Amino acid sequence: xxxxxxxxxxxxxxxxxxxxxxxxxxxxxxxxxxxxxxxxxxxxxxxxxxxxxxxxxxxxxxxxxxxxxxxxxxxxxxxxxxxxxxxxxxxxxxxxxxxxxxxxxxxxxxxxxxxxxxxxxxxxxxxxxxxxxxxxxxxxxxxxxxxxxxxxxxxxxxxxxxxxxxxxxxxxxxxxxxxxxxxxxxxxxxxxxxxxxxxxxxxxxxxxxxxxxxxxxxxxxxxxxxxxxxxxxxxxxxxxxxxxxxxxxxxxxxxxxxxxxxxxxxxxxxxxxxxxxxxxxxxxxxxxxxxxxxxxxxxxxxxxxxxxxxxxxxxxxxxxxxxxxxxxxxxxxxxxxxxxxxxxxxxxxxxxxxxxxxxxxxxxxxxxxxxxxxxxxxxxxxxxxxxxxxxxxxxxxxxxxxxxxxxxxxxxxxxxxxxxxxxxxxx
Numbered sequence: 001x002x003x004x005x006x007x008x009x010x011x012x013x014x015x016x017x018x019x020x021x022x023x024x025x026x027x028x029x030x031x032x033x034x035x036x037x038x039x040x041x042x043x044x045x046x047x048x049x050x051x052x053x054x055x056x057x058x059x060x061x062x063x064x065x066x067x068x069x070x071x072x073x074x075x076x077x078x079x080x081x082x083x084x085x086x087x088x089x090x091x092x093x094x095x096x097x098x099x100x101x102x103x104x105x106x107x108x109x110x111x112x113x114x115x116x117x118x119x120x121x122x123x124x125x126x127x128x129x130x131x132x133x134x135x136x137x138x139x140x141x142x143x144x145x146x147x148x149x150x151x152x153x154x155x156x157x158x159x160x161x162x163x164x165x166x167x168x169x170x171x172x173x174x175x176x177x178x179x180x181x182x183x184x185x186x187x188x189x190x191x192x193x194x195x196x197x198x199x200x201x202x203x204x205x206x207x208x209x210x211x212x213x214x215x216x217x218x219x220x221x222x223x224x225x226x227x228x229x230x231x232x233x234x235x236x237x238x239x240x241x242x243x244x245x246x247x248x249x250x251x252x253x254x255x256x257x258x259x260x261x262x263x264x265x266x267x268x269x270x271x272x273x274x275x276x277x278x279x280x281x282x283x284x285x286x287x288x289x290x291x292x293x294x295x296x297x298x299x300x301x302x303x304x305x306x307x308x309x310x311x312x313x314x315x316x317x318x319x320x321x322x323x324x325x326x327x328x329x330x331x332x333x334x335x336x337x338x339x340x341x342x343x344x345x346x347x348x349x350x351x352x353x354x355x356x357x358x359x360x361x362x363x364x365x366x367x368x369x370x371x372x373x374x375x376x377x378x379x380x381x382x383x384x385x386x387x388x389x390x391x392x393x394x395x396x397x398x399x400x401x402x403x404x405x406x407x408x409x410x411x412x413x414x415x416x417x418x419x420x421x422x423x424x425x426x427x
Contacts, residue, residue, distance in 0.1 A: 011039040012070050015081040016058060017048040025103065025257065026290070030081035032207070033103070037110050042073045056095070057088045067096045079106055083258070086135040104131060104260045119181050126174040127260065133167050185272065197238075198361045199248045201274045201310075203302065204283035205294040206254030209317040212344035213283055214251040217354070236273075241358040250277065255301045257294075264304060271305045279360055280312035281353075286341065287321035313356060314339040320346050327352055336360075366411055368425065372400045376423045379414075386410060 011034055015027045027046070034041050047062050056063040057080065066078060077099045078092070084102040092100045101109070108128050115121045202210045218237040235251045250273045264271070274280065282298060284291050295314075302308050319325035320343040327349030330339040337356040342349030367390075372380055383389050383404055391403040406414075414420050 009039045009077055010042045010073060010075045011077045011079050012066060012073065012075045013041050013044045013079050013081065014058060014066060015044065015046050016052075017046070018052070018082075019050045025081045027081070029257065030079060030103070033106055033110065034079055037106060037113070039077065039079070041079075042075055043069050045069060052082070052088075055088065055091050057082065057084055057092070063092060063095055066092075070096055070098050077101060079103075089135075103258070107256065107260055119178070122174055122177055122181070126171065126178065129167055129171050129174070131260070133164070133171070182272075197246060197248055198278040199250060199273065199276065200239075200279045200281060200357060200361075201250045201252060201277035202281050202283055203252060203274060203298060203312075204254060204315075205285070205298055206256050208254065208283045208285045208288075208294075209344050210254060210283045211251060213281070213315065213317060213342070214249065216344050216347060216350055217249055241354065241361065245358070245361065247357065247361060250274070255298045257297045259301055264301070271307075274302070275305055275307040275310070277307075277310055279357065280307070280310050281315050281357070282312045283315045283317050285318050286316040286325065287318045311360070313337055313360065315353065316341045317344050319343045319348065329356060366407070367403065367405050368411075370400075370402045370404060370423070370425075371395070372402065372423055374398050374400075376400075376420075379420045379423050382414070382420070 013030050013034060015025065015030055018024055027044070031041055031044075045062070045066050047058060049059065053059045058066070069075070070078060075098065078096060078101070080092075080100060080102045082102060083104050084092070084100070089100050089102060108124070108131060111124045112128065115124045202214055204210045214235065214237075218239055237249050238246055239249045240246050252271070252274055280302075282295070284295055288294065299308065302310070316339060319327065319341050325341060327343070328341045329337055329352050330341075332338045337359060340349060340353045340356050342353055344350075380400055380402070383402065383406075386406065388404040388406045388410070389402055390405055393401050395401060411424075415424055
């Protein structure tokens with residue numbers, strides 16, 4: 001697909017401070033992305049512009065400076081901390097005589113390295129192909145339209161159309177395979193809904209400690225490392241709650257500023273778990289000076305995938321790195337849990353977190369008074385088997401008077417049973 005940077009390759013990083021907030025990127029983040037991709041940053045070129053330059057993005061003078069630094073450090077790849085157009089990428093490569101990767105391509109490459117499951121590999125390949133399909137036109141010299149002259153017309157155009165057709169066919173095949181995976185996921189979701197098992201999804205900026213939180217809550221062994229996108233494939237585990245109920249906890253891919261749209265589209269089935277969750281645990285690095293900006297970025301991605309309406313509890317992680325920070329719970333003006341302070345490394349505050357989740361997910365129950373005749377002994381036994389009976393006494397005529405509590409779903413199931421319907425009140 002893309003030429004992947006090899007481990008140990010020497011890279012020059014390029015970062016511009018752009019005037020518009022929506023175009024700005026973080027310099028430290030491109031370092032982390034480069035290291036996560038397995039390359040060695042040997043130099044950083046910075047600059048400032050009001051708007052990107054059409055030909056080179058960085059301006060002709062800055063492009064010449066990059067070329068000199070690449071030659072001086074014998075660098076093998078240039079990583080630009082911004083999204084480049086195909087023409088800008090090609091022009092920089094021709095001038096610098098070195099491979100140039102933009103931010104989007106670099107993130108796609110990291111995802112390709114981290115995908116382990118069959119579904120994850122399919123999703124990453126689809127994202128790469130969609131990204132590549134936008135770069136066929138004027139992207140590479142061998143695909144350009146041939147100029148005039150007998151025997152020179154046509155081959156370039158034919159090559160371009162052939163590549164488009166092959167890409168389109170492969171994209172259709174991947175979509176078909178992922179549709180099958182979607183149907184399997186939907187079956188699992190329906191089974192959880194029938195069993196009334198709530199789903200809690202972990203979300204957060206990459207490297208906020210989501211996988212460590214997941215491992216602490218589930219005693220799982222999901223890879224947790226101090227690098228961006230350490231885990232990619234979604235993992236789900238059943239977790240018991242203190243009230244005797246259970247939840248399914250889902251660990252999803254970490255978000256990042258300006259997450260490529262091709263990735264968001266390709267990972268729609270994975271992100272569906274987030275959109276359909278009953279509760280989001282938004283893991284935030286309490287020690288990060290840019291946590292407010294990163295929290296806003298996560299909420300923007302949630303809005304983009306249609307999950308902005310899902311309730312969330314903020315989990316301020318890594319309090320062990322913050323002087324004076326202690327485990328605790330913050331509530332809003334209505335008394336609902338808004339934020340929990342924890343340390344996934346030490347386990348501090350996780351009893352508070354589980355209690356907060358259990359409080360939020362406490363199922364709605366219907367309390368009902370029943371008076372059952374002796375002939376309804378089977379229904380009485382069933383209610384006891386469900387653990388629904390709270391109090392009971394016997395009338396003089398032998399009727400049982402019961403105070404029972406059941407979930408609405410359980411009541412509807414009992415009413416569908418002909419043997420019991422006559423003894424139950426109308427809904």
